[in-house]
Amino acid sequence: MFTQLSKSISDPAFLIAVFVGIAVFATLFTLMPSLAGNTLKTRMKTVALERDELRAKQRARLAAEADKRRRGLREEQSVGMKQIVERLDLRRALADEATVAKLRLAGFRGQNPLTKFLFFRLVLPFVGFALAAAYVFLLGGLPKQPAFVKLFVCILFAYAGFYAPVLYVSNRASKRKASIQKAWPDALDLMLICVESGMSIEAAMRKVADEIGAQSVELAEEFILTNAELSFLQERRQAYENLANRTGLESVKGVAQALIQAERYGTPIATALRVLANESREMRMNEAEKKAAALPPKLTVPMILFFLPVLFCVILGPAGIQVSERGIFGDKKESSSN
Known part of the structure; x- marks a missing residue:
């Protein structure tokens, strides 16, 4: 085996083939980056295309939302709501400049949102009172309470329905701000x-x-x-x-x-x-x-209610187990000695 290996090493044809193979491998290894192209340009081009695509999608979404809001402002108001609000003169009774300003802060502009706001402030108290009365008097809710308490609960639901649109507008305005x-x-x-x-x-x-x-x-x-x-x-x-x-x-x-x-x-x-x-x-x-x-004061109550009992259980639990085991074994020893 060694003689054959020595003959192969001393053979000029074998040496030439080895050197040619090494040269080819080195050449390919050197030319691979240039053959693969400029990866930085490719990545930058991909990022630019993705950014343009995201920007186009965002612009399309904003345009669709603006068109939707514009159509909502231009569409005719509901005839029933408008007639009820105008006939009862709810704008003078329930709306002022502060109400219009709150609606504007919440993103509601124009007369149509104001008409809907006044209509729901008129209708929701009756809806709340009817639902509460049906639950209390028809379905048997609060059976142990007297009649005036049940009536008071119905009035509370009506009062909540009257102020529900105001709370909705305030919540919408705070989120928007x-x-x-x-x-x-x-x-x-x-x-x-x-x-x-x-x-x-x-x-x-x-x-x-x-x-x-x-x-x-x-x-x-x-x-x-x-x-x-x-x-x-x-x-x-x-x-x-x-x-x-x-x-x-x-x-x-x-x-x-x-x-x-x-x-x-x-x-x-x-x-x-x-x-x-x-x-x-x-x-x-x-x-x-x-x-x-403001986090430490807010975390005080949760720590007292949830963290400290668990901490006490972890600290005092092994000691309690040992005390209980010693007490049991001590009783057994006393009984055996007796």
């Missing part, structure tokens, strides 16, 4: 970048509305509506004031005042937006710190 407040600093940063790049305030709002829609649809809708008002209203100041009134946020009011002053006195908008963006981020950080500081 929270969504806008969360995305507002990022929107200011995007607007600052657009303004510093040479875009007008209308083009900047339109661009920010396209980009911020993935984070807050409500804020994107407000920017689109403000952009439309800047184009159609006689005074641009009114468009900025409407933006502040529709959102109800102090940070948005500050930005609106800064834009109004920039329009009136010709001051640079970029400087004001930079300062206001920093303030908005600081306010958001302060809110987060407040929530973090």
Whole structure:
């Protein structure tokens, strides 16, 4: 075997074949990256295509929602609701400027949402009273209570039905404000970048509305509506004031005042937006710190109710088991000795 191996090593043809094989392998190993192409360009192209696809989907969704809201504002009100509200003059009795402002804060604009709001405030008390009366008197609910208690329960349900639309609008407004407040600093940063790049305030709002829609649809809708008002209203100041009134946020009011002053006195908008963006981020950080500081008092009761009993069981459980075992064995020993 060794003689054959030595003959193969000393054979020139075998050595040439080995060197050729090594050379071919080295050549292929060297040329493989160039043959595979530029992976960075391929990955960047894939990311760009995915980003364009996501942006197109987001724009289509925002356009569909805007079209749906626009159709909802343009559609005719329900004839029955409108006649009932106008015949009973509910707008004078149940609605004022504060009610309209609350509906606007919740994202309901126009006369149709106001008509529905007043109609449900009229109808829901009777519905609540009827359901409570059917449960109490017909189905035998609260059998041990006297009649005046049952009647009082029915009145409570009617009272809850009267204020149910108000609670719904307040909840919707608070959620909308929270969504806008969360995305507002990022929107200011995007607007600052657009303004510093040479875009007008209308083009900047339109661009920010396209980009911020993935984070807050409500804020994107407000920017689109403000952009439309800047184009159609006689005074641009009114468009900025409407933006502040529709959102109800102090940070948005500050930005609106800064834009109004920039329009009136010709001051640079970029400087004001930079300062206001920093303030908005600081306010958001302060809110987060407040929530973090409020956690220990909130966790006190759950810790007392859930954590401490388990902790006591873990600590005192083995000792209790040992004491019980010693007590049993001690009794057995005493009985055996006796």
